[in-house]
Amino acid sequence: MYIFTIFKKELLDIIRDRRSVMTMILLPLLMMPLLMGFMGKFMASQKQKSEDKTLKVAVIDNNNGKDFIERLDINQKMDIVRGITEEDMGQLIKDDSLDLGVVIASNFDQLIADNKTGNIKVYYNSTSIGIKERLDIMVDSHNDRILDSRLQKLGLDEAVIKPIKVEENNVYTVAETVGKMAGGILPYMFVLFCFFGCMYPAIDLFAGEKERGTLETILSTPVNRFQLLIGKLLVVTLGGAISGTLAIIGLAISGQITDALPPMMANMVAGILSPSNILMFVLMLIPLAMFFASMIIMLSIYAKSYKEAQSLIMPSQFVVFVPLILGMLPGIKLNIFTAMVPILNVALTSKEIAAGTIDPVLFIVTIVSMIVIALLGIYLCTFWFDKESNILRT
Numbered sequence: 001m002y003i004f005t006i007f008k009k010e011l012l013d014i015i016r017d018r019r020s021v022m023t024m025i026l027l028p029l030l031m032m033p034l035l036m037g038f039m040g041k042f043m044a045s046q047k048q049k050s051e052d053k054t055l056k057v058a059v060i061d062n063n064n065g066k067d068f069i070e071r072l073d074i075n076q077k078m079d080i081v082r083g084i085t086e087e088d089m090g091q092l093i094k095d096d097s098l099d100l101g102v103v104i105a106s107n108f109d110q111l112i113a114d115n116k117t118g119n120i121k122v123y124y125n126s127t128s129i130g131i132k133e134r135l136d137i138m139v140d141s142h143n144d145r146i147l148d149s150r151l152q153k154l155g156l157d158e159a160v161i162k163p164i165k166v167e168e169n170n171v172y173t174v175a176e177t178v179g180k181m182a183g184g185i186l187p188y189m190f191v192l193f194c195f196f197g198c199m200y201p202a203i204d205l206f207a208g209e210k211e212r213g214t215l216e217t218i219l220s221t222p223v224n225r226f227q228l229l230i231g232k233l234l235v236v237t238l239g240g241a242i243s244g245t246l247a248i249i250g251l252a253i254s255g256q257i258t259d260a261l262p263p264m265m266a267n268m269v270a271g272i273l274s275p276s277n278i279l280m281f282v283l284m285l286i287p288l289a290m291f292f293a294s295m296i297i298m299l300s301i302y303a304k305s306y307k308e309a310q311s312l313i314m315p316s317q318f319v320v321f322v323p324l325i326l327g328m329l330p331g332i333k334l335n336i337f338t339a340m341v342p343i344l345n346v347a348l349t350s351k352e353i354a355a356g357t358i359d360p361v362l363f364i365v366t367i368v369s370m371i372v373i374a375l376l377g378i379y380l381c382t383f384w385f386d387k388e389s390n391i392l393r394t
Helices: 002-016 018-052 066-073 086-094 108-113 131-154 174-212 215-219 225-255 263-272 275-302 306-328 344-355 360-385
Strands: 055-060 078-081 100-104 120-124
Touching (some): 002 018, 002 225, 018 225, 055 086, 055 131, 100 131, 120 131, 174 215, 174 225, 174 275, 174 306, 174 344, 215 225, 275 360
């Protein structure tokens, strides 16, 4: 009975705190649609910009490669620039005065005529997306024309130069492949929001009350410490679970913004965040939030003030980051062992859920292991809260 009373009282206090509401509710709910919308707009604009740009291409032909130069010259979106030395090409490209530099070897035509390989040197800026690729398409096309001409002159079939034909069969469907790739990033979104959703309420309910001098008053009430701790911990857990869930919902909402996201990305998000997948994510979030809550509360109990609590908790983010990074590595997969490693199991399970290849047994192992870890965290938190040296540390 006391636990529910404490829970209700502390929850009302947290709701009245604008900073906590911003962190738990507004930020995760609004940030994902804004972030995904910005990414979609940016990617579309960069692609369109690259395709529409008229490239300035400096050419040194050494009286060779006439056919190839003509192909560049008739391209309406390429301006040929002459009179540039090879030594100046690199700097001019760095200065954005040029987009590409092409140098054709002085023996290019002779080598091509002798059925040998002619050399074309290309100068480019690797940070300019899509620029070099446009030239590569033209080079490959010209290369295919020369190759076809040689084969016809020699009376040979294309199979002569391609003795092996590889027939590829991907054991993963396109949806599974995309799901595994996107699933590696997905845990970052809701796990981190879950962590931050626990952080501010925990700091306020423990270090904040210690700083305000109200914690001793609460401890003087006829409520035992365990009931007081559990009531507060449930509020912190709820904050983390709500924040993580809203991050997922925010991502699902962003998948519906088809005008902001490319169709492929919008379909990918919609496919990953089906109602059944969202339910599985939320089932993992609850024990995860309880684990975060107990971990952050222990640091908040020890801290003398709100500011010190923040200083102690911020480094603990590395405990969250490292398993999430490991979960993105290709060699680490979900199995009976990794399903019992905290946070890493959530990252790997999320990847399998997103791909639609989750093993029900491993999913249950992940949930059970997270519940055990959460209960262990609560036990340690109770032990820590019972120590007078932590409560009265000022």
